[in-house]
Amino acid sequence: MSFDRHRKLRRTAYMRDLVRETKLTKDDLIYPIFVTETENTKKEIESMKGVYQISLDRLHEELEEVAACGIKSVMFFGIPKEKDACGSGAYHDHGIVQEACKLSKKLFPEILVLLDTCLCEYTDHGHCGLIDPDTKDVDNDSTLPLLVDTAVSQARAGADIIAPSNMMDGFVTEIRKGLDDNGFSHIPIMSYGIKYASKFYGPFRDAAESAPSFGDRRTYQMDPANRLEAHRELKSDLEEGADMMIVKPALSYLDIIRDVRNQSDVPIIAYNVSGEYSMTRNAVDQGLLEESVIMEQMISMKRAGADIIITYFAKDLCRMLDEGMK
Numbered sequence: 375m376s377f378d379r380h381r382k383l384r385r386t387a388y389m390r391d392l393v394r395e396t397k398l399t400k401d402d403l404i405y406p407i408f409v410t411e412t413e414n415t416k417k418e419i420e421s422m423k424g425v426y427q428i429s430l431d432r433l434h435e436e437l438e439e440v441a442a443c444g445i446k447s448v449m450f451f452g453i454p455k456e457k458d459a460c461g462s463g464a465y466h467d468h469g470i471v472q473e474a475c476k477l478s479k480k481l482f483p484e485i486l487v488l489l490d491t492c493l494c495e496y497t498d499h500g501h502c503g504l505i506d507p508d509t510k511d512v513d514n515d516s517t518l519p520l521l522v523d524t525a526v527s528q529a530r531a532g533a534d535i536i537a538p539s540n541m542m543d544g545f546v547t548e549i550r551k552g553l554d555d556n557g558f559s560h561i562p563i564m565s566y567g568i569k570y571a572s573k574f575y576g577p578f579r580d581a582a583e584s585a586p587s588f589g590d591r592r593t594y595q596m597d598p599a600n601r602l603e604a605h606r607e608l609k610s611d612l613e614e615g616a617d618m619m620i621v622k623p624a625l626s627y628l629d630i631i632r633d634v635r636n637q638s639d640v641p642i643i644a645y646n647v648s649g650e651y652s653m654t655r656n657a658v659d660q661g662l663l664e665e666s667v668i669m670e671q672m673i674s675m676k677r678a679g680a681d682i683i684i685t686y687f688a689k690d691l692c693r694m695l696d697e698g699m700k
């Protein structure tokens with residue numbers, strides 16, 4: 375008989391461990407946390423079982439759990455008490471994520487804090503920038519200085535990484551310059567420059583109370599049908615000084631992650647977004663799928679070329695890794 379015997383390398387668990395090409399470790403994980411300005415709160419998000427809005431006075435509970443799991447990086451999203459047309463809560467030095475960051479750095483100085491530079495959680499209309507009164511569309515250039523103020527204030531609060539998700543043109547150039555001019559040339563930018571206008575963000579907008587009150591985000595986020603557009607976004611963000619690139623969402627966009635990996639040598643981050651989390655969480659909780667599908671999804675993102683994964687499953691994954699799941 376003449377054929378290849380591929381099963382030789384699959385014969386035992388140790389053999390499979392030896393030849394496994396893709397591995398997940400705790401070092402790869404970034405855990406998002408929703409922090410609310412409403413005191414004494416720990417409220418489960420209805421559309422994201424196991425994920426909470428938590429107040430500053432109880433944030434230590436969440437951080438202690440994170441540290442005990444072995445998670446090394448967190449990302450804060452804010453739910454302010456007050457919102458206004460220009461999102462001023464985003465660039466206030468005592469804004470909710472600035473305070474969360476200061477507390478986290480005080481309690482667990484070694485845990486990396488990433489802050490998302492965007493206005494949508496802070497604007498009363500829910501868009502990621504200022505609205506032009508004539509066109510009712512987000513105005514790019516007048517939004518940029520506010521994003522710079524936000525990033526600088528986040529760096530001043532002690533953020534280790536600035537992660538802008540607003541999708542305005544030129545945001546990397548402007549934020550880089552703002553950080554450099556204010557003494558933060560050592561702080562890297564993780565750009566969410568490849569961000570699609572996706573319905574998979576639905577549960578996040580419940581969690582962060584940031585759904586747009588009119589229209590949608592399709593004039594600034596990318597069309598899910600486009601692949602070459604991702605190459606153009608990648609090219610300009612790298613030229614503008616991005617240190618790392620996020621592709622978002624992840625699971626329906628594995629081809630894009632692979633393209634970005636093949637075209638750049640910066641760290642690539644897959645954002646396993648809220649809708650992806652909720653679909654899998656519900657299927658597992660209802661017993662329709664085994665829990666190990668969570669690991670399979672993470673491995674698929676890494677196999678596609680991601681180095682790092684932002685995921686609401688981070689705590690579950692740490693437990694699975696402790697139990698020896700691969």
Ligand code: PBG
Binds near residue numbers: 502577647
């Ligand atoms: C802010 C932002 C969003 C997400 C991350 N940062 C929402 C959006 O663009 O509407 C979504 C994350 C998720 O769905 O988990 N612009």
